[in-house]
Amino acid sequence: MLALAHSAAMLGIDGYVVRVEADSAAGTPSFSIIGLPDRALAESRDRVRAAIVNSGYRFPAGRVLVNLAPADVKKSGPGFDLPIALALLALDEQLDTLALQRFVSLGELALDGAVQSTRGILPMAIAARNAGFDAIVVPRANAREAALVSGLHVYAIATFHDAVSIALGHGEKFRFVPPERPVADPRRTDADFCDVRGQALAKRALEIAAAGGHNVLMVGPPGCGKTMLARRLPSILPEMSVDEALEVTKIYSVAGLLDDEAGIVTARPFRAPHHTISQVALCGGGSSPRPGEISLAQNGVLFLDEIAEFSRTALEVMRQPLEEGTIAIARAAGTFVYPARFALVASMNPCPCGFRGTRDNDCRCDDAAVAKYVAKLSGPLLDRIDLHVDVARIAYDEMVSRARGEPSAAIRERVLAARAIQAHRYARTAYRTNAATSGADVRRWCALDERASAILRNASLKRHLSARALDRIARVARTIADLAGSTTISDAHVAEAIGYRSLERRGMAA
Ligand SMILES: Nc1ncnc2c1ncn2[C@@H]1O[C@H](COP(=O)(O)OP(=O)(O)O)[C@@H](O)[C@H]1O
Ligand SMILES: [Mg+2]
Ligand SMILES: [Zn+2]
Numbered sequence: 001m002l003a004l005a006h007s008a009a010m011l012g013i014d015g016y017v018v019r020v021e022a023d024s025a026a027g028t029p030s031f032s033i034i035g036l037p038d039r040a041l042a043e044s045r046d047r048v049r050a051a052i053v054n055s056g057y058r059f060p061a062g063r064v065l066v067n068l069a070p071a072d073v074k075k076s077g078p079g080f081d082l083p084i085a086l087a088l089l090a091l092d093e094q095l096d097t098l099a100l101q102r103f104v105s106l107g108e109l110a111l112d113g114a115v116q117s118t119r120g121i122l123p124m125a126i127a128a129r130n131a132g133f134d135a136i137v138v139p140r141a142n143a144r145e146a147a148l149v150s151g152l153h154v155y156a157i158a159t160f161h162d163a164v165s166i167a168l169g170h171g172e173k174f175r176f177v178p179p180e181r182p183v184a185d186p187r188r189t190d191a192d193f194c195d196v197r198g199q200a201l202a203k204r205a206l207e208i209a210a211a212g213g214h215n216v217l218m219v220g221p222p223g224c225g226k227t228m229l230a231r232r233l234p235s236i237l238p239e240m241s242v243d244e245a246l247e248v249t250k251i252y253s254v255a256g257l258l259d260d261e262a263g264i265v266t267a268r269p270f271r272a273p274h275h276t277i278s279q280v281a282l283c284g285g286g287s288s289p290r291p292g293e294i295s296l297a298q299n300g301v302l303f304l305d306e307i308a309e310f311s312r313t314a315l316e317v318m319r320q321p322l323e324e325g326t327i328a329i330a331r332a333a334g335t336f337v338y339p340a341r342f343a344l345v346a347s348m349n350p351c352p353c354g355f356r357g358t359r360d361n362d363c364r365c366d367d368a369a370v371a372k373y374v375a376k377l378s379g380p381l382l383d384r385i386d387l388h389v390d391v392a393r394i395a396y397d398e399m400v401s402r403a404r405g406e407p408s409a410a411i412r413e414r415v416l417a418a419r420a421i422q423a424h425r426y427a428r429t430a431y432r433t434n435a436a437t438s439g440a441d442v443r444r445w446c447a448l449d450e451r452a453s454a455i456l457r458n459a460s461l462k463r464h465l466s467a468r469a470l471d472r473i474a475r476v477a478r479t480i481a482d483l484a485g486s487t488t489i490s491d492a493h494v495a496e497a498i499g500y501r502s503l504e505r506r507g508m509a510a
Contacts, residue, residue: 001091009076012329013295015124021069028063034067051081055113056161081108082163083104106124113161125154126149129149148249193405196405202389206232207414207483212476219390221392233301237343237415251295269300269342273293301345304344315377386472388500421485437475451491455498
């Protein structure tokens with residue numbers, strides 16, 4: 001006797017369909033499961049057995065074997081209890097196994113037969129639809145998330161008994177129809193650049209960063225507004241495309257962070273992890289793997305406030321995502337990747353005490369301490385930051401002035417125009433923004449005119465700039481020219497770009 005049900009599992013942020021095969025043979029009663037990680041096995045067995053019996057059904061007699069195919073992949077997630085229990089009822093002919101072929105089901109069972117929510121529903125529902133299923137049976141709390149996938153009927157259940165009713169053909173009352181909701185305007189945010197007094201240079205740097213996709217480092221004493229400025233970056237970024245929004249929603253689904261009211265994530269992520277964060281929480285992983293902060297920042301902003309306070313290992317791990325836009329998670333069963341493409345915004349004090357170079361210059365740090373402090377930002381990390389900007393404390397008069405700064409909406413218009421120019425320029429390439437160009441492509445796409453080259457050559461001789469630093473300047477100059485609507489990169493554009501290398505000017509980095 002053989003019975004078959006269908007479920008789904010996750011690898012990275014993608015789902016795949018899992019076949020749940022149940023078989024029995026005469027002999028001493030036993031119950032084994034193949035295809036789950038060892039530590040999950042015993043618990044799942046106990047839950048399934050108790051839920052079947054406590055829901056008033058019979059547990060099959062004899063030697064019972066369940067195989068989660070493909071069996072060689074150890075699956076993650078507690079969502080297999082429900083399809084296993086359904087397959088066991090079919091094995092015992094309390095259900096028709098044919099009725100289990102139409103749908104994928106997911107859910108962890110409690111001992112009393114209640115069905116508990118699980119994470120990763122969105123990618124698994126997408127996998128079910130792509131595999132040709134027309135329905136999915138999920139815990140009630142996950143129904144709205146499953147309903148984001150078009151072309152899939154969603155059944156929302158509270159108990160194992162409900163799932164059996166659906167398999168017996170009484171499913172209508174469990175059909176989930178998502179309620180109509182007004183779509184929130186993703187741009188609406190309380191943090192607007194008009195609140196920031198002064199700081200023209202930092203605002204300009206953030207505008208360039210938003211326009212060209214560049215990473216930014218703000219250096220300045222405590223209280224000058226670095227955190228305030230960074231939090232306003234999302235207000236000038238373009239809206240996410242539908243594909244970007246779906247990708248972000250999948251990541252939040254896998255992380256278990258999608259609340260059932262939210263639906264699809266439309267606002268660009270802004271993540272600001274504290275410097276005491278563990279490496280797993282920052283980069284992802286763990287025994288039941290979840291995406292970390294760098295993946296939760298996908299398509300949005302990762303703000304590392306007080307970056308010099310982060311552990312050196314945490315900063316080193318950022319190298320791969322900054323280069324490739326992904327992070328590899330190594331596990332006993334193999335490696336998979338999570339997406340991690342974000343704009344990095346970092347802030348730091350100029351020295352451990354924070355007051356080096358301020359007007360009153362009351363810094364108490366010696367040079368060795370300052371060097372050690374800055375060395376934390378290793379070369380590879382700094383290499384991926386195109387814009388360094390000094391942020392000074394603003395004068396009292398400016399702080400108390402009533403004059404409002406330029407609102408985010410106006411800045412955003414210029415950013416969108418510069419993005420449109422880039423979309424046109426890179427239409428036939430894999431690039432989206434100037435910041436992403438690398439190697440020979442920088443020289444191709446970000447070519448300087450004659451006077452601009454002369455200025456750059458001059459600066460490079462005076463300051464011993466590396467080839468990489470020259471590329472960074474060229475990329476930023478390209479974005480500055482795009483913001484000005486200029487096809488050529490002129491001397492003024494390059495001169496401004498050179499200004500955003502303040503760390504090199506101070507001999508802090510190569
Ligand atoms: N340029 C500014 N314009 C308006 N308010 C400011 C400015 N700079 C600082 N502030 C005020 O000071 C507070 C602290 O600024 P913050 O951004 O936390 O500084 P930092 O991160 O550089 O230490 C802000 O919440 C804000 O109220
Ligand atoms: Mg701060
Ligand atoms: Zn100091």
